[in-house]
Amino acid sequence: MIFKRLATDAQSKARAGLIETDHGTIETPIFMPVGTVASVKGVHQRELKDDINPDIILGNTYHLYLRPETQVLEAAGGLHKFMNWDRNILTDSGGYQVYSLSANRKIKEEGVKFKSHIDGSTHVFTPENVMEIQRTIGADIIMAFDECTPYPCDYNYAKRSMHMTHRWLERCLAHLKKTPLKYDYDQTFFPIVQGSTYKDLRVQSAEYIANAGAKGNAIGGLSVGEPAEEMYAMAEVVCDILPEDKPRYLMGVGTPINILENIALGVDMFDCVMPTRNARNGMLFTANGTINIKNKKWEFDFSPVDEMGITYVDTDYSKAYLRHLFKVNELLGKQIATIHNLGFYLWLVREARKHIIAGDFREWKDKMVIQMDNRL
Structure with a gap:
């Protein structure tokens, strides 16, 4: 290596x-x-x-x-x-x-x-x-x-x-x-x-x-x-x-905010079950905060799951449809949410990488931490 x-x-x-x-x-x-x-x-x-x-x-x-x-x-x-x-x-x-x-x-x-x-x-x-x-x-x-x-x-x-x-x-x-x-x-x-x-x-x-x-x-x-x-x-x-001059791996961490804050401290590698486990319970992570897709507020929301998302599920399905899948306990709902969350986590660390190389990571990180702390 x-x-x-x-x-x-x-x-x-x-x-x-x-x-x-x-x-x-x-x-x-x-x-x-x-x-x-x-x-x-x-x-x-x-x-x-x-x-x-x-x-x-x-x-x-x-x-x-x-x-x-x-x-x-x-x-x-x-x-x-x-x-x-x-x-x-x-x-x-x-x-x-x-x-x-x-x-x-x-x-x-x-x-x-x-x-x-x-x-x-x-x-x-x-x-x-x-x-x-x-x-x-x-x-x-x-x-x-x-x-x-x-x-x-x-x-x-x-x-x-x-x-x-x-x-x-x-x-x-x-x-x-x-x-x-x-x-x-x-x-x-x-x-x-x-x-x-x-x-x-x-x-x-x-x-x-x-x-x-x-x-x-x-x-x-x-x-x-x-x-x-x-x-x-x-x-x-x-x-x-x-x-x-050697990679640093922080084991079992964590939330999107945890990951950004630890990147700022010099950590290079992360893993966590949170994006997949929380997805199966209806929690979606996004750049603007977390969504509980089971909430009634999404019942008539036919906008994409995440317009900023990087995976196909983010634009192929609506919030209303995903909520419906969770309400009827359809396995597909958990799969869609899992793909979305993992896609978001990979987007987040790759976006962090871009900003480190560009030289404006700290400013971007501070803004993202505030945005992601919202409950949508």
């Missing part, structure tokens, strides 16, 4: 860059649609490629390990071939999913024992076998196994967890050296900064991760319930330490 910085905003720390991998070019800043179980929910790969057009999507190691299971993915030739996706894929390590199973998992130095949310069967994730699982899945960018702490989190617990995450990182690196590639392309490894919302821990962790010398770095343990101001404060602390 090669990362090139092309421009930096004069009034913020926003960067525009390029990531080159064996599966193509990723223009940053970038939002990665979440393809949990080898599918971005409700979207055909052809629509994903032709209309939403992301350079990279995300897969979940935990979910892919359980279903379809790694032996199926290996027999298919990896996740790219299994789901017919010839662009970039990033896989998380499963750490966040294990965190979310708090009632059904036990964390020890060796790793994490957890019960499947599907059938209650018992499994163990360790730094070593998570590296092997991600080798088999075959993503272009793979993540270190870490512990994602909750919010709020006791300082001493956050400190112990951070140090364990650092020890797990060393085990991940050692095992990767012994685990050959399974397919005919390279994989790039990202370690993860932890430390909850404690500045001194975040500084310590960011320095440790920076010294690991990876080709890219991730920031974890945010967007887990903390106020947005704390998220921004921690992201700023970490971005000021992580190397400028």
Whole structure:
């Protein structure tokens, strides 16, 4: 993987860059649609490629390990071939999913024992076998196994967890050296900064991760319930330490406003289930604010879903029609809303990129934050 910085905003720390991998070019800043179980929910790969057009999507190691299971993915030739996706894929390590199973998992130095949310069967994730699982899945960018702490989190617990995450990182690196590639392309490894919302821990962790010398770095343990101001404060602390010549990935973030504010702090890569999950509940994100398409006010509104939208659904269908689909619980409504939201997120980061290169990102960002905060 090669990362090139092309421009930096004069009034913020926003960067525009390029990531080159064996599966193509990723223009940053970038939002990665979440393809949990080898599918971005409700979207055909052809629509994903032709209309939403992301350079990279995300897969979940935990979910892919359980279903379809790694032996199926290996027999298919990896996740790219299994789901017919010839662009970039990033896989998380499963750490966040294990965190979310708090009632059904036990964390020890060796790793994490957890019960499947599907059938209650018992499994163990360790730094070593998570590296092997991600080798088999075959993503272009793979993540270190870490512990994602909750919010709020006791300082001493956050400190112990951070140090364990650092020890797990060393085990991940050692095992990767012994685990050959399974397919005919390279994989790039990202370690993860932890430390909850404690500045001194975040500084310590960011320095440790920076010294690991990876080709890219991730920031974890945010967007887990903390106020947005704390998220921004921690992201700023970490971005000021992580190397400028390597991409920075803020995991699991977030709202359109969160994304713009973190771009301004120097973050390059994002993922979140919000655009797809909220779409299935009738919430549409637009440049002028959010729309609850289920509201009665749209019943006789025959204007396009979003006149400024970049996907075909934005102009092919009206707000009144989309509201009708949700009212009668028609699956097509959720699909239209999902395509719209993902298209908007990709438009947003690409528009941010244009303004970074043009040199007026800060002014544009401040205006967009005010506009998008509206309820339409």
